Amino acid sequence: MITYKNVGMKYGQNTILHDINLTINDGELFVLVGPSGSGKTTLLRMLNQLTVPTDGDVYFANRKIKDYDVQKLRLDMGYVLQDSSLFPNLNVEDNIAIQLEQKGVSKAKRHQRAAELLESVELDPKKYAKRMPSELSGGQQQRVAIIRALATEPSLILMDESFSALDPVLRKKSQDLVLKLHQQFKTTIVFVTHDMQEALRMGQRIAVLNKGVIQQIGTPHDIMQHPATDFVRQFFDSKTPHWWNMDFLIESGLLREISFDEKLPVVTEFKQLMNKLREVNQFDFQYQNKGYSMTAQELIAYLGQEGGSR
Structure with missing residues (x-):
């Protein structure tokens, strides 16, 4: 120590x-x-x-x-x-x-x-x-x-x-x-x-x-x-690309794309996605007019891989 x-x-x-x-x-x-x-x-x-x-x-x-x-x-x-x-x-x-x-x-x-x-x-x-x-x-x-x-x-x-x-x-x-x-x-x-x-x-x-x-x-x-x-x-300005950023998450290829539906909840910030996946095990949503799905387990795995949870 x-x-x-x-x-x-x-x-x-x-x-x-x-x-x-x-x-x-x-x-x-x-x-x-x-x-x-x-x-x-x-x-x-x-x-x-x-x-x-x-x-x-x-x-x-x-x-x-x-x-x-x-x-x-x-x-x-x-x-x-x-x-x-x-x-x-x-x-x-x-x-x-x-x-x-x-x-x-x-x-x-x-x-x-x-x-x-x-x-x-x-x-x-x-x-x-x-x-x-x-x-x-x-x-x-x-x-x-x-x-x-x-x-x-x-x-x-x-x-x-x-x-x-x-x-x-x-x-x-x-x-x-x-x-x-x-x-x-x-x-x-x-x-x-x-x-x-x-x-x-x-x-x-x-x-x-x-x-x-x-x-x-x-x-x-x-x-x-x-x-x-x-x-x-x-x-650590949010304008700087990093994995606490929706664009970084999308580019990682770990999100599953689903058919777009205007009724899907709109997500604009990574924090929204994190908060939702604290409440439910799976969340379907839209981001920039595309449909995506993610589970809480997938989010944990993503944070562990990208965020230094080693």
Whole structure:
């Protein structure tokens, strides 16, 4: 478990973080989201002692972060940056296994672990293990960076704007990969992003920051349906396409089309559909002059798939 207790951060006269109190549970995929300069990366860097708070304390496994040996702390954590940060002079296998080597793991076991991890992200170790980073595409480099963070089976992985340099297609694939690996390995992941759609897609819980202050902490559903402040409401504006949006739901292909009938109840907002399916098990309705049908079970499955209920 990670706990921030009354954490503040000042650089000279500038206050970066104000009295942060926050708990991240073991095995959770937790997202810190907010605009540039909101303090989210500063919070993240406190977990591996790259930044030391000027007020309060950060705890990891019931022990103050500042009391850990910094080298041992970082060897037991994964860290994925905006670019892949692979060592250009090391091949893929050696990049993946570098922390294992520093921990004294034998060459044979490092080779085996690298091969297992490459297979987990659909990169054939026979084909890719001995390649240099410059021989990989941007998406392949990021996949290697992600599995490198998993190599030591850490209890915590830090991800700082890890996909922001990727194009939309690669970004979606990388998100899918992290969600899959998180489900597989149950590692605690703290994920920083400025992108509200990415936050909603990735986070089991989300902390929304602005100007060094936590505006709200909650599930994607909590934040979309019950924004705590005007800033949260505006940041996650309903005009932004996301799965709490009827058009997104229609485009998902999960709704069943039925024959159009003018007598069908009209639905204009996702919230209407959710509220109706709390009352009935199946609901037939019209949206933009087309007929659709959905059951409560299908809605739950949709929210679980798209909304981060992992």
